[in-house]
Amino acid sequence: MNDIRVDIDPALLTHHVERLGELGELPGGGMARLQYDSSWAEAQDLVATWMREAGLRVRRDAVGNVFGRLPGTDDSRTILTGSHIDTVPEGGKYDGALGVLAGLAALRALAARDERPQISLEVVSLCEEESSRFQANFFGSRAMLGLVGQEEPRTLKDADGVTMAEAMVAVGLDPAAVATAKRDDVAAFVELHIEQGKVLESAGVDVGVVEVITGLIWEQVVVTGRQDHAGGTPMDDRLDAVQAAAEITAEITRHVAGADGAGRVTFGRWDVRPGWPSIVPGEVVLSMDLRHTDPADLRKRATEAREIAAAVAARRGVEVTFERLKDETPTRMDPWLRQALADAAAVCGATSMGLPSGAGHDSQLMGEHVPAAMLFVPSVEGRSHCKEEFTRPEDCVRGATVLATALHRLAY
Amino acid sequence: MNDIRVDIDPALLTHHVERLGELGELPGGGMARLQYDSSWAEAQDLVATWMREAGLRVRRDAVGNVFGRLPGTDDSRTILTGSHIDTVPEGGKYDGALGVLAGLAALRALAARDERPQISLEVVSLCEEESSRFQANFFGSRAMLGLVGQEEPRTLKDADGVTMAEAMVAVGLDPAAVATAKRDDVAAFVELHIEQGKVLESAGVDVGVVEVITGLIWEQVVVTGRQDHAGGTPMDDRLDAVQAAAEITAEITRHVAGADGAGRVTFGRWDVRPGWPSIVPGEVVLSMDLRHTDPADLRKRATEAREIAAAVAARRGVEVTFERLKDETPTRMDPWLRQALADAAAVCGATSMGLPSGAGHDSQLMGEHVPAAMLFVPSVEGRSHCKEEFTRPEDCVRGATVLATALHRLAY
Structure with missing residues (x-):
């Protein structure tokens, strides 16, 4: 452990949030970036480009998860951070996306440092969390955990009757290869996310460390x-x-x-x-x-x-x-990772508190298989899954800084 | 008044009911024949053909109502019978259509007689009653009564945003001409319809004479x-x-x-x-x-x-x-016409009873302006506005016979 604070590029993070929020934006405001639709594909391409610019090794898996890796001296284990790229229909631009972009900002800052991590770090833009188009149930996380059935892409259908397999082919993915997305090197998963409630705002606290996911x-x-x-x-x-x-x-x-x-x-x-x-x-x-x-x-x-x-x-x-x-069973977050997040907040001068998550997250499923933790940043008026969803730029930056600092404590 | 019973062609009526029921039939059963759609246009063409075959003078007005006329010695006044050709989405083949076809059967039987009516008789296939596509509110009856605003076809839109004017043009009608549909010669309106309830069935009575429309x-x-x-x-x-x-x-x-x-x-x-x-x-x-x-x-x-x-x-x-x-205000039916229907039932050996109508009908609006009456035939289990809607062929025939007999009493 150490008490080094890792600062991220605040202007770049803010720019990324706004730019990514244009992909899938609805005419009346709000977002609809649904799994394997054209705005989704564009978003994953853009995230991959940004990962490359950050000096990370970019890889896509069979279900369309996009990874940016910062190899450690021990490259056999990975601390993974990130969240999902898809939105609900008429959702906002922070739910999911901010976790991807904060992870990217954190790894970019860490990659720029002279020292190399002991354990490899990776940021992931997960393909699906919201069941926004298919009843896909954390498809991206499940694929990494080897929990997707071989037949699923053929049997899951969207509201128009399009199978997931057809939708995958349309964005250049091979539905027969889903099993290859499984990986066994993930040592921990740390996800930054907006709170989607008013606990932090009401308490006037900077960041939240999730104790249990509903x-x-x-x-x-x-x-x-x-x-x-x-x-x-x-x-x-x-x-x-x-x-x-x-x-x-x-x-x-x-x-x-x-x-x-x-x-x-x-x-x-x-x-x-x-x-x-x-x-x-x-x-x-x-x-x-x-x-x-x-x-x-x-x-x-x-x-x-x-x-x-x-x-x-x-x-x-x-x-x-x-x-x-x-x-989905309630999932308790890993105590050691929670402590790392709380300590990192203190190093960054941010106030923090423990709280439950009323929303489901990839960390819920991940947390059943590997140690997982979540860092919440405040949602203005607790609004989310709507076009009014908003987290102030300074709260996004503070959260990403705490995340970067925590990853440094964990991997270096 | 007279006690002559006028029989209609039972096999032809049954055939017409079945044949018309094919136009707009849904794959899973039931009907969707919506105002100015292709099945509607086909149905009005078919009805016009049948009217011509029955020896009636066929005319269409500006809104797509189709009339078949049997001229009287006094051709300045008209006793009108008929009902509407459109259905609700997922409706049945009797609601509306049976009134058109029973009126056609009655006028065919009367036209075949040696004597000529004193007052002209006409059967109408009204273009709209269900507001099934547009919020059109008895469009066919309103047009005859001169109650359609000049701008209505341009302002009314269906669920897909198509204006009624566009839909009219698509079936060869001129939306600018709606005012020409008004007529002042209608002396009475008599409508046969399925009951859409269980009163007649429960009472074991052959036909109902409507006292008031809800x-x-x-x-x-x-x-x-x-x-x-x-x-x-x-x-x-x-x-x-x-x-x-x-x-x-x-x-x-x-x-x-x-x-x-x-x-x-x-x-x-x-x-x-x-x-x-x-x-x-x-x-x-x-x-x-x-x-x-x-x-x-x-x-x-x-x-x-x-x-x-x-x-x-x-x-x-x-x-x-x-x-x-x-x-729509409740409308009381004309006592003199009601009596003619009840007397005709007696002449035909059919039992009859007075009852209210819980459903709205063209007779409701017509009855506010001219004497109007309705004859109900039984609905099996009271079902309507669904694919299970059914009236037995013998009840259709009996109703049409009573209608023909009543029109003879009124016009000869």
């Missing part, structure tokens, strides 16, 4: 009633799928909100069929996103949600089914 | 909250538009259902934005379809719905707005 369950809920004429069908003779879905949503939301302060539930996607004002809807397909930092409470809420839905369905005479699309 | 209010409800990250935002710091919309829907539905047996409310169309599982929805746009046979109760429920929504919005900290897209 667990997450995604269910696809299908409510099936009976399609009927809105005028010809009396209220007491209806099997109205929307009314049942509305009651299910309202009751589960009230239950989760009332149970404790740590659970969160969101019904963000609704498909009401056939979707016509004068037709009693016969079917509603909706998403349930359920989160909790405690594994037992997460299971409990998920069970209770199904019970509430079944009770409403019985009362309304409709059918309801749940299909689990994601099931 | 009033209808369509509101576009916009709930505006705040888009946020589903993981980073605690439950007590959300302005979740879906949760507010769900509570509004559930509470208004329960209120209308509990108020009396005659009110009906449906929230059939939902647009949840941005529509992503991990994003707290910032906006929901939903349709409210409210109906009542009593004008005062209809107003009262509409006011109460707004009050309920405002209370939920205040409680949840979101905004809610209502925009009224349709406002």
Whole structure:
């Protein structure tokens, strides 16, 4: 360990954030840079160029992750930093991208130093985290961990029916080669990310060191009633799928909100069929996103949600089914890495605090297999997954400086 | 008046119903024959051909209504029968179409008789009733009544942004000529239609004579909250538009259902934005379809719905707005025409009963300007606006026979 502070190039980081934010920018503001679309491909190319300019050895793997490596005297192990390049539809330009660019800034600063790291350092721009186009579930991290099935690219489809394999071919990747993305040299993963909440802002603290990443369950809920004429069908003779879905949503939301302060539930996607004002809807397909930092409470809420839905369905005479699309256990971050981040903050004169992450991250999956840690920088008003998402340039720079300093402590 | 029974050609009517039902048929069953689309144009051409074959004088007006005329000795006045040719998306092949084809069968039978009517008879295939593509509000009837504004075809747009004027030009109509569709010779309008409810089926009665057509209010409800990250935002710091919309829907539905047996409310169309599982929805746009046979109760429920929504919005900290897209007063059917239908049923050996219509119809608007009446035939299980919509061939034939017999009583 050491107490050397590693400063990054603040103007270059700010420029990179703005420039990358142009790729996938929507006309009305906000971002849609979805896995394997053209803005995604352009972004990965640009990041690769910037890595090369930073003096790093650039490599792409079979799923489109882009790596920039600073070899250590021991080149058999790697401390990896970075985050994901994709966004949600109508997301912001900091979620994911800032972690890539802060990692790049940190490795650029370290590469410029006279000394060589003992352990190799690498920054990664991960291909996918948001399931923004495919139900891909941390595709980039999973590929590195060897957890992607050989058949997945052929079976996963986007909303237009395009398979992931087709989308990969369109950006020059070989879907048959996904297994080659696996690597066994990663000794640690350190991810900088925006907080996506208001804890740091409210506390007036510079950076956050994540203690635990929330667990997450995604269910696809299908409510099936009976399609009927809105005028010809009396209220007491209806099997109205929307009314049942509305009651299910309202009751589960009230239950989760009332149970404790740590659970969160969101019904963000609704498909009401056939979707016509004068037709009693016969079917509603909706998403349930359920989160909790405690594994037992997460299971409990998920069970209770199904019970509430079944009770409403019985009362309304409709059918309801749940299909689990994601099931991610809460992940505790590595204590040694957390300490390194907190120490680095102190060296850089930044205040820090421990906090949970309500959002899921690549570090969640990585942390189940290798030591992992996350550094949070403040989100203005806690906004994210929206065009108002914003982190002040000075907070971006401070975070990247703490990251660079922590990587120096870990690798040198 | 007379007690002559006029029989129609049962096999031909059944054939026409099946054949017309192929135009706009969906791969999975059901119909989507939307105003001015290609299946609509094909259907109007086919109906015109059949009218010509029936010995009627065929004419099309500026908005695409198709008429088949059997001139009377007094050719200055017209008793009009018929219904609309368009369907809702995922509708059935009886709603509207059966009224056109029963009118055609009736006039074919009457044209084949040796005697000539005193008053001219005409069957119409109206271009639009369902607002299935444009918010066109009985466009065909309104055009005949001179109630279409000169600018309407240019301002009304479908979901893809196509103006009605563009759609008219695509099927060979001149949008500048809509005013020429107005006519002043209509002495009465008699419409056969499927019941779209279970009253006749439950009572075991052959035909229904409509006493009053329900009033209808369509509101576009916009709930505006705040888009946020589903993981980073605690439950007590959300302005979740879906949760507010769900509570509004559930509470208004329960209120209308509990108020009396005659009110009906449906929230059939939902647009949840941005529509992503991990994003707290910032906006929901939903349709409210409210109906009542009593004008005062209809107003009262509409006011109460707004009050309920405002209370939920205040409680949840979101905004809610209502925009009224349709406002149709309940319309009482003409007593003299009703009596003629009931008498004709008796002549034909069909049982009949009076009943209200929960669905809106062209007769509603027509009935505000000229004497109008409706004859209902049974819907199996009351199903309509869905692919399961079905009326037995014998019920179609019986209804058309009663219609033909009633028109004979009225015009000869």
